[in-house]
Amino acid sequence: MAPKTNGIGVQVEDMKICVVMVGLPARGKSYIAQKAQRYLKWLSIPAKTFNVGNYRRTDAPQPSADFFDTNNPEGERKRRAAAEAAVADMLQWFKSGEGVVAILDATNSTKERRKWVLDKVKSEGIEVIFVESKCDDEELIMANIRDVKTTSPDYKGQDPEKAAVDFRDRIRNYEKVYKSINEDGDEDDLTYLKIMNVGKQVIINRIRDYLQSRIVYYLMNLHIRPRSVWLSRHGESMLNIEGRIGGDAGLSHRGEEYAGKLPDLVLESVGSNRPLTVWTSTLKRTIATARHLPKHYNQLQWKALDELDAGVCDGMTYQEIADMYPEDFQARDEDKYNYRYRGGESYRDVVIRLEPIIMELERSEDILIISHQAVIRCIYAYFMQKTQEESPWVPVPLHTLMKLTPRAYGTEVQTFKANIKAVSTWRGKGSTAKHEDPAPDGGV
Template sequence: MSTENEVAEIEEAKIPGNYSARKIQRWNPSSIYATNIIHNNFRNNVKSNDAIHKNLPVNHVSPAQMYSTDSGRMFHAGSICIIMVGLPGRGKTNLSISLCRYLRWLGVRTELFHLGDYRRKNTDLNKETDLNFDKLNSNSYFSLQPENSNIKNLKSKIKSELIEDIIGFFETSNGQIAIYDAINGLSSERKRLLDFFKSKNIKCLFIESIIDDVELLNENIRDAVNSPDYKSWDSEAALKNFTNRIKANEAYYEHLDSKVANLPFIQSYNFGEKILINDLKHDFLTTKIIYYLLNAKIKSHSIYFARCSLNKLKFKDDPPITENGKVYINKIYNTLASSFTDQKIPKDLVVWTSTRLRTIQSSQIFKNAGCTVRHRPELTQLNPGAAEGLTDQELDEKFHESYVKHLSDPYHHRYPRAESYHDLALKIEPLILEMEKLSHDVLIIADETIIRIFYGYLMASNANDIPLIEFPQNEIIKITYHTYNNEIENLVVDGIAKE
């Protein structure tokens, strides 16, 4: 029995990095993943192309990461290889990239390993031999059971390179989840992968994408011919070639089977319409993956971002829209309309704003055009707290210690009674999942602080860059989903100051 004088002692952690992240503070600036102090003269525009296919740099910090560790890994999740399964044209690549984007957002060190990239790399080095792309087609490379022995050896070599890189990702890059994107259509092959990764203390999760909706399948096949394989191809020839590729696999393809002992898998039908799971332990990451798959859709639409008017207001102020604000939103409306083929705002456009009065009133023009308008409290701008309205010099004088911390980590730091960008990222996660479910264009009218967070998700940004990204008042930002990456375009709004 305990007594009043007994004092419980905290056992020293076996993994110091994880312990220091919990014991000292949630974000550990001494971590090898923390950035150096950001100088004021670096506050330029750091917008860039989609970084989802770039290898994670050692100093990458994820926007919605829940805690930091010196290893950069979630200490309770282990190493997982997600092995995609499915016939060509079933959205495996689209799903792999979307899932990678979401997992990185959550702070899971995740990398993509597309078998097609490895094949293209090998065949590009041998354009004058039997290994070039056209010859591969004629030699039935894309069959699950090719008859040509040279093709069999080549496929084995390419897969070995990919698996070797996966192991290197786990062993030398602090990797946590590798996503292996390929058909993986034979039960015997999947069993070998399961046994091999188990011998390396890496868990496997098989995800099969099944599409039995004919309309959805045809749409997905049309999208698949935009693959890098068909860069210089005529669209009809590419479609015919890809269709033949599907037929070459159908004869041998085997679906995931629950009768195979200890095979952990998820079968997703028509992108989340129905999900079957087998032999899964519902740990944190597995649960997150299942929930994401229930929300993920094939995406080829665009997300538009426009800043709201009256951006100089105090956080608690909530006045109605001004005359200048009405002029501004009309110009936003007309610029956006002119970007569509028929020069009209489509009625299936979904508009999101915050619950502030001026943004609600700003959206009325879109409601009048027949669009669905939704007001989300999560879209309220970052609360600056006690720092509101103060210059850098005043912040330094009034909150010197806090100001120095802010310079070191402007993404996670909060001034007194304020929010951080990290707080915003956690707050809008439900909206990100809702956005993943939509298949129509979305316009988000919000403060620049909110746009930065959404941009960080859609373009796989390092969290440390997000506070520095500039979105001028006179631009609508258009981010379009594509199978392999998201693309950004700036639509300039005439007659509006840049600010």
């Protein structure tokens, strides 16, 4: 989707979009913005978030609630300046030619402010879509406040109780002037998405192009209820021991041991008895790994979670591949993300087939995924915003459970080791070793 020119100098993709967030504080705007950016980048669409709060913080690092009072001229001036600086930088990013989707993360809670942004961005030939998160559910708002006050740089190092009170006062100041999009019926011409009560109701107005509809589709799948995603590879397989890739082998003795210990490991990391939904691939080794999990966990098998298809190299060792297909072996190391095995898949292909999984994952609550090295790398890259250069090299050791918890300002990772020995299947660039220890940074 990136803008490209061909031999006769025509732009392939000239569409540029500015996503303008709208909504009171603690409605999950930054969370949505951050997610959308990550998703687009994962799909190779250049995207960047411009957070007005970050611009304001350079001028007013930790302001109190009255800074946000509309009757405070000093606060008003500084906030306006921050918005102007953010928009200016954003337009500059578009002009530099690298930008396709920018996300302007701010409250934009008045009609006047929205009109100002719209005029400014439209005059540069960039399409605008407003995305509003509207929420009246007190419980959800409070959960968000708790989350924000512990993670927002505005309250870093402050007493959490005081921070919560101050933050609620700040929201009250915004509420005084807040107008939901088209509340008065005179913003009907805007392209907008309004998500009410975390997707219970949604309004989509005047979507003008495909990329907009795609962003809308993604955002409709998001929710802000707290949850985690657990990732694990299957237990060590017979082919792992031999250093062979792919195949559909059963578990090794140690792999079986991991399957037996997994329920305890999961229980320890969940910290309660609440049930998870378990997704496995359709291959024997993941199904076997999941089979001792509690009966009240729902289990689903996904074809899309099957391991990267190594085509003609399926079932070979790296040494065999290097001997039989030396050019391919080298080509793969040069651009592992894009390299497609003969008759098989590339990491890019895997990302494309995982898209429905990501959508479903976003919609769902607690999920445990038991899958394979390349697939877990791609899912991990989505949550941790790894680049295409990094993601195919990320170490994902066997017999280890990862817990990913999405937060407003990023994803938290916790690792739980089963302490059951297993071979390493990580491979460094150029190496043909059967088993080698992963480099700390994945070797990139």
